[in-house]
Amino acid sequence: MTSMDHLRQSRNPVANEGMRRSADPLPRLLAQLIERAGEPASIERATSRPWASALFQGRRHVIALRMTGPDAKERRARFALGLEDAEWTLTRHFVADIKIDGGRSAADQEWIELSALTIEDW
Known part of the structure; x- marks a missing residue:
């Protein structure tokens, strides 16, 4: 093959074009949030959009997370402690930012509203 043949070869001008995009990491993140919250806890609402x-x-x-039980208030405090520095295990993604945006309390129930940004890890 001559050097001219190298120039004529069709090459993909965008290196990552055609690569399969990573699946939404939300389900794995939700599972880890539930684990962090402890039982009984549930996801009341979760949305995800491209960024x-x-x-x-x-x-x-x-994400809206609900904790129930007589120890819900203490579990909420433990959940929030160090949340922004926590390590998350996501396939081909990492958590760039996660924070609690709000919440509310009721008898033996705690609601936490949070937001997270996950970035594709190339």
Whole structure:
């Protein structure tokens, strides 16, 4: 093959074009949030939408979590402690940002509203 043949070969001009995009990491993140919350806990609402910047792509998540039981208030405090520094195990993604946006309390119930940003890990 001559050097001219190299120039004529069709090449994909975008290196990642045609690569399968990673699946939404939300289900795995939800499972880890439930584990962190302890039982009994449930996901009351969860949404996920694509997100991108000039350099990164990922997903923005909004989650409502409910904890029940006589120890719900203490579990909520433990859940929130160090949440932003917690390690999450997601396939081909990492949690770039996670925070509690709000919540409410009732007898033996705690609701936590949080948001997270996951980025595709190339």
